[in-house]
Amino acid sequence: MSSPSKLVLSLTIATTLIAPALAYDFGRPATPDEIKLWDIDVRPDGKGLPEGRGTVANGKEVFAENCAACHGEAGVGGIKDRLVGGAGTLSSDKPVKTVGSYWPHATTLFDYIHRAMPYTSPGSLNVDDTYAVTAYILSLNGIIPADGKLDKASLPQVKMPNRDGFIPDPEFDPARLFREK
Template sequence: MYTFRRMLKASTLAACSAAVLVSTAQEQVKLGQAITEVSLAEFNLIAEPSGTGFPAGSGTAQQGRTIFENRCALCHGSNGEGNSDATVLVGGNMQSAETPLRTVGSYWPYASTVFDFIRRAMPANAPKSLTDEETYQVAAYVLYLNGLVAEDEIMNAQTLPQVRMPNAEGFIDRSHIQ
C-alpha cells in the first residue's frame, strides 16, 4: 500500500509538472512571423517553360564564357566536363544502360529549368549571386556547350523558352495530364 501511494503521488506530481511546463512553453515560444509582400516577392523566382516568370535581361554564350570561367569552371570544368558525375554539364546519355549520365544536354526537359536552376542555386558557393543578365549569359553558354544555341544567339525571356531540349519528351508534366 505504501508503495502504491508513493507511485500515485509521483505520477500526479509528474503529470502536473508536465502540464505546467507545456503551458509555459506554449506562452514563451513565438515561432515565425508574417512575411511581407516584398519579402515574398524575393521567393517568386520561377521561370516556367511557358515563358512566364523570366526577369528582364538578355545574354549570349560569348558574354557568358567569361562569367562561366570565373564563377563556374572550378566545379564544372572550363568546357562543362565537370569534376565528377554530379558536375558534368555536357554530353551524357540517359538511354545508356551501363552509364546513364544526367547532363543539361541529355536530361533536362526545358531550357527554362536550366535558367531557373542557375538563377536559384549557382554558383554553389554563392547561390543567387548572379545578376539576371549574368544568369542569361551563363545559361546561354551552358546551352551553347551542349550545341543547343549559337554562340552569338541572344537568350532572353522570349527566346530562351523556345530552345528545344533533346529530352523534352522524356518527362510528363501538367500539359500531358487530362
C-alpha cells in the first residue's frame, strides 16, 4: 500500500472512531451543591468560613488525640513543624517560623487544619473540632486567651502578630496569569 493510501486509510479510521464521540454530550454542568463540596477555601477576610464554633479547652483535647504525636504535646518538640514560639525571631539570624511568629492570618490556620490535618487522615476533623484546634494553637501562642473561643465571626477578627509582615508585590497582578498573551 502506498503512503497516500495509508494516510487516507488512517484518516478514515480516525474519523470513524472520533466522530461518534463528538456527537455525544459528555457530562453535565456541576450543581451548586456539588460545587459547594469542593469550594472549601477560606480567605483572610473570613469569606468561606463555615458555621461552627470551638473552645480552647476542647481544642486541647482534640489536639492531644490528633496532633500531639507529630507536633508535640503543646505544639513544640514533635517530629513535625513547631507550632508555638518564635516571637521576635524573624529578623534574627535564626528565625523560628511558627503560627505565632510568622503566619499572617488566623483564617489561614483554620483553612490549613481543615483541609490538610491531621497528617494521617486529612480533612477528618469536623468544623467544630477545627475551630477548637485553631483556638488552642492560637492560645498556646498567646494570641487569644486560655478561655477563648472561635467561630465564623470572631476568627477573622484575630490580629496575628505578623499580619503586617507580608507586603504584597505591587507588580504582581494575579489576573495577568489568566490573560491571553
